[in-house]
Amino acid sequence: MITTNPFSALSEIIPSIAMQSFVIVMGLLVVLGTLVDIIHKKNVKYFFENAKKAKKSAKKILTTSEKTSVIIKTIASDIATTSELGAGKRRAAHLLGMYGTILFWIGSVVMIFCYASPTSNTPSVWPIIWHLGAIMTVLGGSWFWFFLRVDVYSEAQPWYRIIQADLFVLALLASSLFGLIWSFLQSLNLNDRWDDKVFLILFIISNLVLFGGVYWSKFAHMFYKPGAALQKNLAEADGSRDNMPPPADAPEKFGLGIKREAPKHY
Numbered sequence: 001m002i003t004t005n006p007f008s009a010l011s012e013i014i015p016s017i018a019m020q021s022f023v024i025v026m027g028l029l030v031v032l033g034t035l036v037d038i039i040h041k042k043n044v045k046y047f048f049e050n051a052k053k054a055k056k057s058a059k060k061i062l063t064t065s066e067k068t069s070v071i072i073k074t075i076a077s078d079i080a081t082t083s084e085l086g087a088g089k090r091r092a093a094h095l096l097g098m099y100g101t102i103l104f105w106i107g108s109v110v111m112i113f114c115y116a117s118p119t120s121n122t123p124s125v126w127p128i129i130w131h132l133g134a135i136m137t138v139l140g141g142s143w144f145w146f147f148l149r150v151d152v153y154s155e156a157q158p159w160y161r162i163i164q165a166d167l168f169v170l171a172l173l174a175s176s177l178f179g180l181i182w183s184f185l186q187s188l189n190l191n192d193r194w195d196d197k198v199f200l201i202l203f204i205i206s207n208l209v210l211f212g213g214v215y216w217s218k219f220a221h222m223f224y225k226p227g228a229a230l231q232k233n234l235a236e237a238d239g240s241r242d243n244m245p246p247p248a249d250a251p252e253k254f255g256l257g258i259k260r261e262a263p264k265h266y
């Protein structure tokens with residue numbers, strides 16, 4: 001199963017042009033959902049106005065090479081390793097899910113656009129990337145959802161309580177999990193059995209929810225977070241610090257209470 005391109009076998013019943021159109025529609029839904037979100041929340045407008053205001057209190061004008069080094073640092077640390085999440089489980093779970101999803105999506109696009117015909121000879125690296133990506137997403141997403149969600153981890157809510165904020169992570173988990181089960185059942189060559197078709201339909205529905213739900217879910221954080229990290233790092237480099245006071249030049253004294261429990265009540 002792991003070295004078989006599931007879209008190649010699928011092209012016997014669904015034409016590859018239909019699969020390719022589905023991927024394009026999903027991409028357009030992301031663009032549309034994000035734009036409507038930006039217009040509704042006015043977050044990008046606020047972001048640029050705030051950045052303009054902060055620039056006025058800049059202590060120095062950054063040279064092109066200083067700006068480039070801030071951009072490289074932001075990509076290498078804040079984005080590629082989600083350093084905002086600090087060291088520990090939260091970051092490890094996020095990296096597992098994030099890189100899993102990236103592999104799963106790249107694998108899907110390559111196999112659907114380049115190798116989705118019954119006669120295609122798919123290099124095994126692509127199905128491996130696709131299945132590995134799905135497994136990583138399921139592991140990272142479940143770890144986060146069952147154990148690390150703030151309302152479960154810090155607010156003692158039961159793990160089965162589902163709210164709108166869970167839409168993104170659950171749709172992401174569902175699409176990878178249903179994709180894996182569908183691929184497995186299809187590889188068994190069940191012929192007239194319905195099992196794999198059921199999971200194919202669930203795979204399609206979960207993708208529609210994931211990509212069609214951008215406006216209502218946390219999907220767009222993958223665009224907003226890098227922008228906010230870049231602005232924060234530029235504001236630190238030019239001394240404007242987003243109009244925040246500099247750290248006090250004094251020893252850190254929080255009292256003995258700080259040692260009683262690791263901070264986890266956000």
Ligand code: HEM
Pocket residue numbers: 078079082084085090094097098101102141144150165166168169172218221222225226229
């Ligand atoms: C393919 C790209 C990405 C995927 C699939 C992804 C996935 C996720 C998921 C599933 C969550 C949990 C959402 C929830 O609270 O229910 C999350 C949270 C988060 N993500 Fe991402 N993410 C991606 C990119 C990024 C990037 C580029 C950044 C930062 C630059 C980032 C920073 C964060 C942060 C700070 C949280 C909050 C984590 C927490 O509450 O513990 N993510 N992400």
